[in-house]
Amino acid sequence: MKPPHTITRREFLTRAAALAGVVVATPALRAAPAPRKTATDQVPLGQTGLKICRLGMGTGSNGGEVQRRLGREGFDRLIRYAYDRGVTYIDTAEAYGTHEYIRSAIRGLPRERLFILTKMPGVPEKPLEVLDRYRKELGVDYLDCVLTHCATNARWDDERRRVLDALEEAKQKGIIRAKGVSCHGLPALRRATEVEWVDVHLVRLNPQGRHIDGPSDRWNEGGNETTLPEVVREIRSMRAKGRGIIGMKIIGNGEFRSPEDREKSIRYAMQSGLVDAVTIGFASTDELDEALERMNRALAEV
Known part of the structure; x- marks a missing residue:
């Protein structure tokens, strides 16, 4: 049997040099560029395990009056146009009176592609029966997210315990996929941060401080730029x-008439890192197109 070959120093150096040449000659692998962020991306909603379109179609401008004024056909066209542009998150509430409008507008669309969020006001006697009514009005088997609507004080979770318990039960049964709260006022907002029951927050946010949370527990007392830092502090917590965070009042309750104000607010929402998604109420396809354009431009810089 031949003895094993012992490599000489010269052979070792020759082979090492050849290997180095191969390594040098191989082009370095380049990391693939990160996909460009857009307004219609499906993004994680906090740690809920759900995904949501970054831009939502709001149906509650002036309590839903703006959208209802479009009529059924006009509303259908707007929702379908938004869907065709990639907007699959629809934001509604019992108080807006748009549930049945939405049922008509989404008929025939794939349910699994839609994210439907609605809101329950006050403390109804039988919240689970109310949820059943919502599903019938919307024409769906389940709701992606249900919020207890317009909490105003620091005792809202105790005062609405029947609703919170019912929404928890509904989530366990698969009737809803997530639950949360929308607040009007800093006392309620602070308490919402503390309540572990909350999956999703609908927060009022714009850098101008228009119609954001104010210092009292009066639902219609808006804040301003002086209360903005405290609102931001709560959102960060x-x-x-x-928690999942969805921003509203991005257009200052529709009061940002100047393009500069709309640009400033949308840019802030997209670049601040405070929200997962936003809901904006539209009255026309032009308004929707403008929001998409402004959001995409702001996201391109992130």
């Missing part, structure tokens, strides 16, 4: 707990 919510995010730290893994």
Whole structure:
């Protein structure tokens, strides 16, 4: 049997040099560029395990009057146009009177592609029966998210315990996929951060401070630029707990008439890192197109 070959120093150096040449000659692998962010991306909603379109179609401008004034056909066209542009999140509430409008507008669309969020006001006697009514009005088997609507004080979770318990039960049964709260006022907002029951927060946010949360528990007392830092502080605490955050009042309750104000607010919402998604109420396809354009431009810089 031949003895094993012992490599010489010259052979070792020759082979090492050849290997180095191969390594040098191989082009370095380049990391693929990150996909460009857009307004219609499906993004994680906090740590809920759900995904939501970054831009939502709001149906509650002036309590839903703006959208209802479009009529059924006009509303259908707007929802379908939004869907065709990639907007699959629809935001509604019992108080807006748009549930049945939405049922007509989404008929025939794939349910699994839609994210439907609605809101329950007050403390109804039988919240689970109310949820059944919502599903019939909307023409769906389940709701992606249901919020207890317009909490105003620091005792809202105790006062609405029947609703919170019912929404928890509904989530366990698969009737809803997530639950949460919308607040009007800093006392309620602060308490919402503390309540572990909350999956999703609908927060009022714009850098101008228009119609954001004010210092009292009066639902219609808006804040301003002086209350904005406290609102932001609460949102950051919510995010730290893994909550889903959706921004509203991005167009200042429809009062941002100047393009500069709309640009400033949308840019802030997209670049601040405070929200997962936003809901904006539209009255026309032109308004929707403008929001998409402004959001995409702001996201391109992130």
